[in-house]
Amino acid sequence: MNQSALARSWVEHANGHGDFPLQNLPLGIFSRKDQAPRCGVAIGDAILDLEAVLAAGLFDGQVRAAVEATRGGTLNAFFALGRGARVALRERLLELLGEHSEHQAALKPLLHAASECQLHLPARIGDYTDFYVGIEHAKNVGKLFRPDNPLLPNYKYVPIGYHGRASTIRPSGTDVRRPKGQTLPAGQNEPSFGPSARLDYELELGIWIGQGNDMGDSIPVAEAAEHIAGFCLLNDWSARDIQAWEYQPLGPFLSKSFISTISPWVVTAEALEPFRCAQPARPEGDPQPLAYLLDKRDQAGGAFDIELEVLLLTERMCEQNLPAHRLTLSNTLSMYWTVAQMVAHHSVNGCQLQPGDLFGSGTLSGAQPGQFGSLLEITQGGKEPVELASGEVRKFLEDGDEIILRARCKRDGVASIGFGECRGKILAAH
Amino acid sequence: MNQSALARSWVEHANGHGDFPLQNLPLGIFSRKDQAPRCGVAIGDAILDLEAVLAAGLFDGQVRAAVEATRGGTLNAFFALGRGARVALRERLLELLGEHSEHQAALKPLLHAASECQLHLPARIGDYTDFYVGIEHAKNVGKLFRPDNPLLPNYKYVPIGYHGRASTIRPSGTDVRRPKGQTLPAGQNEPSFGPSARLDYELELGIWIGQGNDMGDSIPVAEAAEHIAGFCLLNDWSARDIQAWEYQPLGPFLSKSFISTISPWVVTAEALEPFRCAQPARPEGDPQPLAYLLDKRDQAGGAFDIELEVLLLTERMCEQNLPAHRLTLSNTLSMYWTVAQMVAHHSVNGCQLQPGDLFGSGTLSGAQPGQFGSLLEITQGGKEPVELASGEVRKFLEDGDEIILRARCKRDGVASIGFGECRGKILAAH
Numbered sequence: 001m002n003q004s005a006l007a008r009s010w011v012e013h014a015n016g017h018g019d020f021p022l023q024n025l026p027l028g029i030f031s032r033k034d035q036a037p038r039c040g041v042a043i044g045d046a047i048l049d050l051e052a053v054l055a056a057g058l059f060d061g062q063v064r065a066a067v068e069a070t071r072g073g074t075l076n077a078f079f080a081l082g083r084g085a086r087v088a089l090r091e092r093l094l095e096l097l098g099e100h101s102e103h104q105a106a107l108k109p110l111l112h113a114a115s116e117c118q119l120h121l122p123a124r125i126g127d128y129t130d131f132y133v134g135i136e137h138a139k140n141v142g143k144l145f146r147p148d149n150p151l152l153p154n155y156k157y158v159p160i161g162y163h164g165r166a167s168t169i170r171p172s173g174t175d176v177r178r179p180k181g182q183t184l185p186a187g188q189n190e191p192s193f194g195p196s197a198r199l200d201y202e203l204e205l206g207i208w209i210g211q212g213n214d215m216g217d218s219i220p221v222a223e224a225a226e227h228i229a230g231f232c233l234l235n236d237w238s239a240r241d242i243q244a245w246e247y248q249p250l251g252p253f254l255s256k257s258f259i260s261t262i263s264p265w266v267v268t269a270e271a272l273e274p275f276r277c278a279q280p281a282r283p284e285g286d287p288q289p290l291a292y293l294l295d296k297r298d299q300a301g302g303a304f305d306i307e308l309e310v311l312l313l314t315e316r317m318c319e320q321n322l323p324a325h326r327l328t329l330s331n332t333l334s335m336y337w338t339v340a341q342m343v344a345h346h347s348v349n350g351c352q353l354q355p356g357d358l359f360g361s362g363t364l365s366g367a368q369p370g371q372f373g374s375l376l377e378i379t380q381g382g383k384e385p386v387e388l389a390s391g392e393v394r395k396f397l398e399d400g401d402e403i404i405l406r407a408r409c410k411r412d413g414v415a416s417i418g419f420g421e422c423r424g425k426i427l428a429a430h
Numbered sequence: 431m432n433q434s435a436l437a438r439s440w441v442e443h444a445n446g447h448g449d450f451p452l453q454n455l456p457l458g459i460f461s462r463k464d465q466a467p468r469c470g471v472a473i474g475d476a477i478l479d480l481e482a483v484l485a486a487g488l489f490d491g492q493v494r495a496a497v498e499a500t501r502g503g504t505l506n507a508f509f510a511l512g513r514g515a516r517v518a519l520r521e522r523l524l525e526l527l528g529e530h531s532e533h534q535a536a537l538k539p540l541l542h543a544a545s546e547c548q549l550h551l552p553a554r555i556g557d558y559t560d561f562y563v564g565i566e567h568a569k570n571v572g573k574l575f576r577p578d579n580p581l582l583p584n585y586k587y588v589p590i591g592y593h594g595r596a597s598t599i600r601p602s603g604t605d606v607r608r609p610k611g612q613t614l615p616a617g618q619n620e621p622s623f624g625p626s627a628r629l630d631y632e633l634e635l636g637i638w639i640g641q642g643n644d645m646g647d648s649i650p651v652a653e654a655a656e657h658i659a660g661f662c663l664l665n666d667w668s669a670r671d672i673q674a675w676e677y678q679p680l681g682p683f684l685s686k687s688f689i690s691t692i693s694p695w696v697v698t699a700e701a702l703e704p705f706r707c708a709q710p711a712r713p714e715g716d717p718q719p720l721a722y723l724l725d726k727r728d729q730a731g732g733a734f735d736i737e738l739e740v741l742l743l744t745e746r747m748c749e750q751n752l753p754a755h756r757l758t759l760s761n762t763l764s765m766y767w768t769v770a771q772m773v774a775h776h777s778v779n780g781c782q783l784q785p786g787d788l789f790g791s792g793t794l795s796g797a798q799p800g801q802f803g804s805l806l807e808i809t810q811g812g813k814e815p816v817e818l819a820s821g822e823v824r825k826f827l828e829d830g831d832e833i834i835l836r837a838r839c840k841r842d843g844v845a846s847i848g849f850g851e852c853r854g855k856i857l858a859a860h
Contacts, residue, residue, distance in 0.1 A: 127597050132680060145679070152678050157621050158612055162680035163593035163687070167557050167782045168645050177646040179779035182588055182720065191587050193720050215598050215689065216607040216860065242779070248582050249575070250562060250592035251681025257593070257781040259645065290612065290623050349609035349672070349684040350860075352597045430646065430780075 005274060005414040008099045011111065013044030019408075019418025020044055023274075025093050026230070026265035026420070029073055029120040032112060037120045039070035039078070040112075042265055042420065043097050047117050052110040058096060058103060062088045075123045075208075075266065079229045079355035082211040083269070086229065090270050119171050119264035122232075123208065123356035128169060128260070129346060130204075130236060131161040132362035135336040140365060140377040145244070156286050159293070159337040159345040161359075164236075165257035169358065171264040172422045176237055178399065178429040179258040183241035195429035196239035196255075198382065199397040202363040203310050203373035203405055205332055206234035206262050207339050209357040216350040221295035221302075224340035227353065230266035233308075233405040233422040234360045237261065240376055240396065262358070263405065263422040271417055272304055275409040279303045280333055292348055293341045302338035306419075307331055307408045308364055310373065315400035316390040324404060325388050327378060330364050330371045399428040435704060435844040438529045441541065443474030449838075449848025450474055453704075455523050456660070456695035456850070459503055459550040462542060467550045469500035469508070470542075472695055472850065473527055477547050482540040488526060488533060492518045505553045505638075505696065509659045509785035512641040513699070516659065520700050549601050549694035552662075553638065553786035558599060558690070559776060560634075560666060561591040562792040565766040570795060570807040575674070586716050589723070589767040589775040591789075594666075595687035599788065601694040602852045606667055608829065608859040609688040613671035625859035626669035626685075628812065629827040632793040633740050633758055633803035633835055636664035636692050637769050639787035646780040651725035651732075654770035657783065660696035663738075663835045663852040664790045667691065670806055670826070692788070693835070693852040701847055702734055705839040709733045710763055722778055723771045732768035737761055737838045738794055740803070745830035746820040754834060755818050757808060760794050760801045829858040 008015045009022040020026065020042040030047050031037040040047040053059060054067045066085040069077040078085065096103055132138055135155070142150030154160065178199055182191040210229030213219050219227055236256060243255030279299045288294065295302075308331060311324035337345075339359070347353055365373040372378045375396050379385055385393035397403070405422035438445045439452040450456065450472040460477050461467040470477040483489060484497045496515040499507040508515065526533055562568055565585070572580030584590065608629055612621040640659030643649050649657055666686060673685030709729045718724065725732075738761060741754035767775075769789070777783055795803040802808045805826050809815055815823035827833070835852040 127595060142679075153619075154612075154614075154621075154675055154678065158676050160676070160680055160683075162683055163595055165557060165593055165781060166596075167784050167787070168780075170645070177780050180648075181779050182584075184584075189583075190717065191584070191720065193722055215600070218610075218860075239779070245584055246588050246590070247679075248584065249572075249677075249681070250590055251679070253590075253592050254776070254779040254781065258779040287620065290621065292623055346684070349611050349669070349688040350598075350607050351595060351684065351687040354597050357597070430648075 009043060009097045010099050010101055010104050011044045011046060011097060013046065018044060019420050021415045021417060022094065022097055023415040024267065024271045024417040025090055026267045026271065027075060027122065028265045029075065029122050030117040031120065032117055037073035039067065039075065041093055042114065045114050046111040047114050048097070048107065049110045049112065053107065056106055056110065058106065059092065063092045073120070076356040079123060079208065079210045083226055086268055087270060090268065121169065121171050122264060122266050125166045125169055125358050126354045126356055128164040128166040128358045129161050130164040130360040130362060131159060131342055133159055133335045133337040133342065134362045134364040134373065136334050136367045137363035137365040137373055137377065140372060144376065144381045157290065159342050161346065162251045164260065164360065168257055169260045169262060172261060174259065174261060174424060175427045176259050176424045177427050179239050179242065179254065180429050181239060181242040181254050182245055184245045191245060196241055197396070198240035199426060200238045200240050200375045201310065201397065201403045202236035202238055203308055203328055203330060204234040204236050204363060205361040206232040207359040208232065208266055209353050209359070210355060212354040213347055213352060215352040218350060219343050219347040221293060221298050221340045221344040224343035225269065227343055228269055228339055230268045231272060232266060233263040233407055233419050235261040235403060235405055235422055235424060236360055261422055261424045263420045265420045267419055272409065274411055274414045275305050276301045277303050277305050279338055289341065293344060295340065298338055298340045302340050303335065304332045305409065307410065309406045311404040312394070313402040313404065314388065314390060314392055316392055317388065320390055322389050327386065328371065328373050330366050330373055332364060334364050334366055335361060397426050399426050401426050439473060439527045440529050440531055440534050441474045441476060441527060443476065447846070448474060449850050451845045451847060452524065452527055453845040454697065454701045454847040455520055456697045456701065457505060457552065458695045459505065459552050460547040461550065462547055467503035469497065469505065471523055472544065475544055476541040477544050478527070478537065479540045479542065483537065486536055486540065488536065489522065493522045503550070506786040509553060509638065509640045513656055516698055517700060520698065551599065551601050552694060552696050555596045555599055555788050556784045556786055558594040558596040558788045559591050560594040560790040560792060561589060561772055563589055563765045563767040563772065564792045564794040564803065566764050566797045567793040567795040567803055567807065570802060574806065574811045587720065589772050591776065592681045594690065594790065598687055599690045599692060602691060604689065604691060604854060605857045606689050606854045607857050609669050609672065609684065610859055611669060611672035611684050612675055614675045621675060626671055627826065628670035629856065630668045630670050630805045631740065631827065631833045632666035632668055633738055633760060634664040634666050634793055635762055635791040636662040637789040638662065638696055639783050640785060642784040643777055643782060645782040648780060649773050649777040651723060651728050651770045651774040654773035655699065657773055658699050658769055660698045661702060662696060663693040663837055663849050665691040665833060665835055665852055665854060666790055691852055691854045693850050695850045697849055702839065704841055704844045705735050706731045707733050707735050709768055719771065723774060725770065728768055728770045732770050733765065734762045735839065737840065739836045741834040742824070743832040743834065744818065744820060744822055746822055747818065750820055752819050757816065758801065758803050760796050760803055762794060764794050764796055765791060827856050829856050831856050
């Protein structure tokens with residue numbers, strides 16, 4: 001098997017420094033003009049049409065069944081097949097796309113320039129749950145909302161999460177209409193209504209659920225990996241002024257539900273395997289996780305080392321040909337809980353998870369300035385504006401601003417992989 | 431047209447005091463043994479198989495298209511057709527099932543005893559949103575969780591709501607497995623893990639969304655009725671001990687997501703029309719709703735007068751042949767916001783609602799003892815147990831207890847209608 005950590009592809013563009021070398025092979029749903037959405041795999045700057053590869057007779061047995069499950073333009077049924085089908089497909093793709101492939105001639109016509117394809121949501125999202133496992137973010141935001149009580153007493157015991165809105169999750173590139181809503185102007189006792197004046201981004205890791213569980217059953221931490229299909233980037237756009245007024249006592253609602261943007265490629269658990277690492281040690285004095293959240297193998301290798309980046313591009317910066325401004329450089333190592341712990345916690349009460357459910361990690365900030373995953377933290381609630389090379393300043397996002405999330409996994413001796421972009425541009429309120 | 435308020439059906443059982451007279455005609459998805467689920471209408475103690483009526487050639491034009499949209503065993507596509515299709519189907523059913531129908535002979539074989547049918551979820555629920563519009567409940571619970579601050583400052587401005595879990599909504603009759611989770615025992619600083627010891631019910635009205643809106647668009651109050659397909663009963667089972675420990679800062683999560691039960695019949699907006707009434711006057715000193723929530727017609731007729739009831743049946747009561755104990759007698763008039771205001775608020779930020787989305791009203795308690803919609807309120811957080819005729823007492827629900835929700839609309843000169851039952855029995859934790 002040619003799954004070597006540095007193996008090359010005959011697709012030349014895959015062998016450089018891009019997000020999609022042979023080692024990545026993320027799955028997605030794409031379409032070309034006038035074509036129905038179908039499953040593809042990203043390789044370099046191209047997309048291989050897996051339905052066409054199927055039609056060409058290059059998939060057999062379990063792999064054939066796996067690709068047949070993607071018909072209809074969603075990966076839900078494929079996710080439901082679980083890890084075995086995913087690994088079998090990956091191994092076959094490593095053969096087909098590897099530099100020693102016998103099928104280059106047959107496959108070349110089935111490759112399409114990614115720039116000419118449209119990417120869609122990879123799955124029909126049944127339920128979307130947003131967690132809050134970025135402990136530095138929780139501390140930073142806690143200080144702003146509850147100066148006396150930044151980290152609540154449950155934080156180090158409970159992987160805090162809440163239900164989000166599934167209907168407004170959109171793929172990268174979808175414009176973001178500035179939401180309107182109720183806000184309480186400073187010093188007032190009565191709310192006003194109008195466009196949000198404190199529109200923000202949140203940098204999150206998205207987690208795709210693979211196989212589900214029956215209602216009433218729980219998924220132990222040790223088995224959680226069987227239920228995780230892959231990963232993406234997630235921008236949990238947030239209207240801070242609406243959030244501050246509405247969120248008590250039942251949590252954020254309209255301040256988040258206007259849109260959430262995800263990167264459209266499903267980076268599989270297998271592709272991320274080389275970038276697993278030990279869960280960062282809990283600081284001295286932090287409690288041990290309760291037994292249902294504790295698993296030695298998960299502690300030893302359940303975290304991920306993924307570098308995360310947020311860029312801002314304003315209209316004026318575009319006009320001036322300035323590069324995007326980096327707002328955040330962070331890492332998934334800031335997660336206080338592993339994704340396996342999130343799955344175990346979510347299902348411990350018998351809650352049914354289903355293939356195609358999506359989790360968000362919560363905002364992943366580091367402890368230092370430059371590592372904060374939202375403008376709320378960077379500008380300290382709007383008090384310390386960001387200065388841009390264009391001469392502009394930003395407390396929160398303005399119309400025409402574009403936010404770009406990126407992610408990158410690096411490790412010596414292993415091909416680096418990325419997630420593709422998660423972009424969104426702000427449009428003025430209706 | 432025979433849509434008279436007291437018209438009778440040739441289905442004799444429909445003419446008594448049951449929930450399903452000719453004036454109700456709720457839609458649902460049912461199956462008989464070895465049959466795929468399909469759409470039916472409840473009439474008396476029977477279900478009329480609408481797919482079979484379609485096959486018999488008794489539906490034409492818009493009505494035919496409406497029933498064809500129910501194929502596949504969900505009402506989502508039918509809901510998407512909107513009010514016109516629903517009204518056309520209702521008018522045709524009033525003819526077919528009315529006492530002067532010409533088609534009795536053809537229809538009789540297409541009627542099935544409800545007791546021999548299984549009822550399913552009527553639609554694939556995309557997103558489920560639980561509101562908190564029962565102001566007496568908000569006051570009662572607020573007192574227990576925040577004695578100093580029972581009703582938060584936003585309550586009378588914002589129709590408070592939050593996202594709930596869609597994957598675990600089940601039809602009446604589904605058993606309720608007692609959830610396990612983290613709780614903070616009284617006087618302790620560290621949580622314990624185990625079965626919830628404070629399992630509760632919540633009496634709610636469920637609202638089915640019909641036509642949706644595009645992301646970025648809002649639905650004004652005056653147009654909200656076009657987007658509401660019908661109503662059901664909803665039991666928002668709640669584990670109070672898990673809830674108290676987990677709910678800060680992002681709201682209830684695992685304390686609710688183990689199961690929610692709904693009554694399976696969709697009581698249409700048209701059936702409830704005679705029971706509409708003016709929105710109860712806001713108490714002196716309460717603020718006016720903001721403009722986007724205010725509509726004169728909605729204030730004049732946007733509320734509903736629906737009597738709600740909760741019954742408890744323990745295993746010992748069954749053994750002793752005792753009748754169920756009434757825990758709650760309440761009414762939808764305790765809603766501080768109308769369903770149209772809920773729709774307008776939910777979409778004001780551009781959040782997309784989709785056909786088959788479900789709203790919960792939040793717990794509907796009255797102001798007086800006997801009207802409280804949860805044991806949390808009735809027993810004052812477990813301090814004042816309920817005494818039962820069986821000699822038992824209940825602070826919260828015990829294994830084997832069954833909770834039954836019912837609803838009834840009454841008005842002089844109009845046939846009374848009901849919702850059917852919403853039942854669930856507690857099973858011991860795994």
